[in-house]
Amino acid sequence: MSKLNILVVDDARFIRERVTSMVREAFPDFNVLAVENGMQARQAMQQKRYDLILCDWEMPEMSGLEVLQWTRAQDSYKATPFLMVTSRGEREYVLKAIQAGVNDYLGKPFTREQLVQKMVKALDKRQQLSPQQQARASAMLAADQQKKPAAAAPKTQAKPKGLAQLRNSQQTFRCAIKDLNLREIKVVIKNEGAFPQVLEQVVVDIEQLSGDSVARINGFVTAVQATEQKLESAYVDVRVSFMDEDPDKLSHLSKYIASVR
Template sequence: MSKVSVLVVDDAPFIRDLVKKSLRSHFPGIVLDEAVNGRKAQQLLARQAFDLILCDWEMPEMSGLELLAWCRQQDALKTTPFIMVTSRGDKENVVQAIQAGVSDYIGKPFSSEQLTSKVAKALSRAGKLAGLQSQATKPAVTSAFANDSLAALTGGKAEVIAPVAARAPAVASSAPAGGPAAASKAAAQGNRGQGQLRLPGGSLPCVIKALSLKEALLLVKRGEPLPQVLESAVLDLQQGDSGEDVARLNGYLHAVAAFEPKPDSEWLQLTLRFVDKDPQKLDYLSRLIARGTTQRHFVPGA
């Protein structure tokens, strides 16, 4: 069986691990290598061949778009499938990537099924899919965790995950005083205390209760399905007074708790751990924290 090699490029270790776990579980025999940014990827690509490049857009030293432009200038890489993995889903960004020669793109956050489907499509077009003992053609998983990033991290072993219905009553509580009335009041505050949380299953408006360079404490209204621990997520925050620019902060859900001390709590409290190492994003977070726009909601030890 011929080997199929894939280069995973992302400055966030959590995202790289998520991608590698997912690909290995769906494509036995796949050979994976990784790079922490475009510059490191450039060095790897200059000395060895890959059948597919999976690359983040926003990275320090060299962005994914810059790496893509460089690849398309190299004779050996002009036709190599290049999939951009990005939280930039705006039309102008997609057009920019297409003009630079991207083969396909995946929006963050993504599920294991979305990732493997895109990879299978790209490898099939390149005539490389037959070289893998692929499991991607199996029937879709009907479990409640079909789109859960945790499934990718555990290799899809259902026995390590409890069903959503069984988990709901066990949601831990760390509710501050005030209950839903306090949450509603927080949700009604100014835009600088609000954001948009994007999960593989959809988007949720959120209230930013606390913020640091490492994580954000968020309040969201409970819906179906429930957000899952270790699920990848993107927090969109408006920048500037006009609100035209958006900072997209990549991360994963470190904890999910009830806002009220009861299993049917209307509000959930989420801890989002950031995985971005991009200096521009860290600078924006530092300025946001310095302005104290969200620290007034901070609960020590929460």
């Protein structure tokens, strides 16, 4: 029972590797397979039995919702725990996932603590965790909780190239866009004592100038720098490298870039 099989599905390599690492750190006796799209996920589930599926929503060719619908249509997977992992948190998306039979929903970006909590909750319901696995997970969650920083709610000023939100696993930073291209974005946030960390996974919500749509791009922080060379600098620059390879997101981003050039 301890050798559970976990399937990770995400088209962003950085996130696949990060989730795989988190799962193996928390549950070293689990077998973990990571695939990059829904078609590969289907093939993997047809070749081997998986006990828990961690699946991204927004993927090319076959979305996470379609993977979930296909999974629930298979007799051998009707009751298998399925966690949807996505940057989309709108109520309509959550409802669609619930209607399709999702077990839980994990919003990007997330911490190891949040991921492990969701996994433990899903596997405990089916009594798939041994006492040793439960004890290890509990100890890891307790350690992560002690490291958790205090949350803040900074705000920022509007800038000519538009507004955005920078979300890490703890909080949301309102920010102004200083520059961007298809590979990275540079934003400025107000200094209120809390900043994203270098190499931290984040989601950048880029608001269209018209206000009628938002591009949600997964990325990681590559630099954090004060805008002034003094301790009380009012603003901080944050540079984020994009990880998404979704053609729809890149097309959306390209149109936005063209509109502000």
